[in-house]
Amino acid sequence: MIRRRELIAGVSAAVTPVLWPLAARAQQAGIPVIGFLFTSSAEDGKEVVSGFRRGLRDAGYIEGQDIVIEFRWGNGQRSIMQQLAADLVRLQPAVIVAAGAVSSQVAAKAATSTIPIVMIAGGDPIRYGLVDSLNRPGGNITGMTYILNELAGKHLDLLLKLVPGATTVGYLVIDQTSDVERGYIGDLLTAAQALGRQIIVLECRNASDFDKAFATMIERQASAVVVSAFSLAFNNRNKIVALAAQHKISAIYAQPQYVYEGGLMSYSGADVARQLAIRYVARILKGAKPADLPIERPTNFRLTINLKTAKALGLEIPRELLIQADVIE
Secondary structure: OOOHHHHHHHHHHHHOOOOHHHHHHHHHOOOOEEEEEEOOOOOOOHHHHHHHHHHHHHOOOOEOOOEEEEEEEOOOOHHHHHHHHHHHHHOOOOEEEEEOOHHHHHHHHHHOOOOOEEEEEOOOOOOOOOOOOOOOOOOOEEEEEOOHHHHHHHHHHHHHHHOOOOOEEEEEEOOOOOHHHHHHHHHHHHHHHHHOOEEEEEEOOOOOHHHHHHHHHHHOOOOEEEEOOOHHHHHOHHHHHHHHHHOOOEEEEOOOHHHHOOOOEEEEEOOHHHHHHHHHHHHHHOOOOHHHOOOEOOOOEEEEEEHHHHHHOOOOOOHHHHHHEEEEO
8 A cells, every 4th residue: 555655755756856956966066967858657768768878878978977867757747747847947957858749848948948958759840839940940949850740651551561451440549639640640541542541540538448449440340550659549558559469450559669568560760869869969968059950850760570469460470571670579
């Protein structure tokens, strides 16, 4: 049983700047502080943080020695992102990394117009008013963006290479009012039309909607599904993976964590967090200005396939996919 005091401490840790003394000592010693703002939990951000730390080490920055990193985790609660960003700004860090959903970047931008912000974004930062342009971002924000809708055709193509007989494919969308989701759906429908496939768009606003979505796919005889990259889906990935297995529906995801946890396949940027640390954060720590660093898109992508899940679904992985994929046994 969790004691009330422990519960309060756990909630407070997500919101309040409990590590301020460490940051203050670092600043007094002349060690730069990096703020790290993430929309999901520490558990969900493990791979991103691991890659980010690798990149800093590659650039010559050792945590605890050359830099101090202050983390703030949103735990999927969009409503607290602004407060978490403000907490980091009060620390006066040398740079803030804004990762995860767009609410992270929006909160960071609203909290400061002077501290450099480096983002890992899934949407178009111009559309959200974060920067003026990708080549000349202006202001205090730079970083990397996927512009997820541009991956829609690739996600569908890879899925159909593994499940060529799928004539109807579902798309689990989280928020159809989002510019990112609307763009992705548009590109997905265009790709499906060119390939002679039908797309069923299934909106899931809360965790209980995933059960209904899979029931609809079974009813509509959809044998494959593309899953949104949005945080509601990611935070419920164990449920989605279990439903896909239960109903024998082949799925492709935008994050490899699904595949590590039993999902079929994913396609995403490779080592983006490491690149972010080397190409942006390290350069800013050495005096570069965000306005002078063009926003880039990942150039290396990673296909991950779970071999055990493929066998359970009775799928044979084509050689062309095996050659390029990280295969999880």
